[in-house]
Amino acid sequence: MAMEEDLKSFARKLVSVVNTLAALGGSSYFVLAWLDRRPDFSPAFLALLGGSVLFLNLLRILYFRAGRRRDEEGPLLSHTSDGVVQVSREAVEGGLRSALEALDDVTRLRVKVLTPSRKRTLIRAHYLAPEGVQILELSSKLRRQLVERFRQLVATEADAKLEVEMVFEGFYGKTRAQKPVDGPAPEAVDTSPPSSEPPPFTGLRYPIDLEGEDNSP
Numbered sequence: 425m426a427m428e429e430d431l432k433s434f435a436r437k438l439v440s441v442v443n444t445l446a447a448l449g450g451s452s453y454f455v456l457a458w459l460d461r462r463p464d465f466s467p468a469f470l471a472l473l474g475g476s477v478l479f480l481n482l483l484r485i486l487y488f489r490a491g492r493r494r495d496e497e498g499p500l501l502s503h504t505s506d507g508v509v510q511v512s513r514e515a516v517e518g519g520l521r522s523a524l525e526a527l528d529d530v531t532r533l534r535v536k537v538l539t540p541s542r543k544r545t546l547i548r549a550h551y552l553a554p555e556g557v558q559i560l561e562l563s564s565k566l567r568r569q570l571v572e573r574f575r576q577l578v579a580t581e582a583d584a585k586l587e588v589e590m591v592f593e594g595f596y597g598k599t600r601a602q603k604p605v606d607g608p609a610p611e612a613v614d615t616s617p618p619s620s621e622p623p624p625f626t627g628l629r630y631p632i633d634l635e636g637e638d639n640s641p
Contacts (some may be wrong), residue, residue, distance in 0.1 A: 439480050446477045502578045513537055516577050523573045529557050531596045543584045552596040563590045
């Protein structure tokens with residue numbers, strides 16, 4: 425699979441070079457024809473050359489899939505000790521997004537994982553932050569969090585390159601309030617001054633103290 429990707433990458437570059445040379449050659453041919461110095465090429469040769477260029481571009485569209493970006497689709501390859509494991513790109517992007525949106529300093533986050541080449545991975549993160557947050561410090565923090573979380577999800581090759589691109593899109597919302605620490609509620613303390621008035625009468629209390637009374641018949 426890796427060899428096939430390298431072959432397709434080389435073929436796409438080759439077709440791009442052929443298109444550039446064909447464009448330069450066609451422009452030069454028409455300029456020389458306008459100057460009445462057109463080189464003597466047979467119509468069959470020009471038709472063969474033009475047909476070859478069209479065939480290569482058609483092959484690029486159908487097989488090399490030039491209409492869709494290969495670096496934005498397909499699973500990611502995780503290299504483990506037991507072999508290569510394919511990891512869904514959407515699952516990795518969702519894991520990165522949920523991990524960073526849980527932070528208090530991030531309001532919204534969009535993550536895209538790109539693979540420009542087999543040994544190069546680019547994480548592009550667009551984020552919104554609440555007002556009052558230091559953007560430079562937050563960007564450095566998010567960059568470290570993205571790299572750490574990505575390596576937990578995907579094991580790249582030893583010589584592979586991992587890059588992170590942070591894009592700050594603006595302020596949105598306010599900083600979340602700090603949650604109270606769990607624990608028993610403090611008891612209310614009565615700070616009112618003591619009263620000098622006697623307590624109100626609430627009735628007799630039993631047993632009644634009869635000490636000092638004469639109980640003889």
